[in-house]
Amino acid sequence: MIQSSYPCLWFDGNAKEAALFYCSIFENSKIISENDYVVRFLLNGKDFMGLNGGPYHTFNEAVSFVVECDTQEEIDYLWAKLLDGGKEKACGWLTDKYGLCWQIVPSVLGKLMSNPEKAPKVVAALQQMVKFDIQKLLDA
Structure with a gap:
């Protein structure tokens, strides 16, 4: 069984904005998928997920x-x-x-x-x- 792991970053409603910011800085980076709650993106070829989780965690x-x-x-x-x-x-x-x-x-x-x-x-x-x-x- 092959498993992968990647970070899930908790944002207060601005996960896509943050993902776009990071993708603009690092090569080999792009948005993979998105919806109102989650944005999946690559940073320098590595998987990340941004979660619009609200103000509860920083x-x-x-x-x-x-x-x-x-x-x-x-x-x-x-x-x-x-x-x-x-x-x-x-x-x-x-x-x-x-x-x-x-x-x-x-x-x-x-x-x-x-x-x-x-x-x-x-x-x-x-x-x-x-x-x-x-x-x-x-x-x-």
């Missing part, structure tokens, strides 16, 4: 989406697009205008953190950042 930092970026240009692009109407956090985190939390991180971060000699310096550097700067992490 997003918080307990759940976030991590996006690994190979270049500073990718980080800068995603940061600017997702932050439009949202709020910066620390250490590569932001909350978008719908309240969804994102971590925009360099793909090299895992490698830097796995180096026992470099990791403490990298941690010290990233704790000073809001949006990640790949060169500063490499130089740490």
Whole structure:
């Protein structure tokens, strides 16, 4: 038996608006289906569902989406697009205008953190950042 899993995101009546916003940012993204209650969409080829569930539940930092970026240009692009109407956090985190939390991180971060000699310096550097700067992490 093959099963798939994907996130269901709870919105207060604006699931399609949010899905269109996210699809405009990520490549290989589109609305798959929609009705008054649910919108199914792909983000970068991955399945998502938006539910118009009402005001009963809101997003918080307990759940976030991590996006690994190979270049500073990718980080800068995603940061600017997702932050439009949202709020910066620390250490590569932001909350978008719908309240969804994102971590925009360099793909090299895992490698830097796995180096026992470099990791403490990298941690010290990233704790000073809001949006990640790949060169500063490499130089740490």
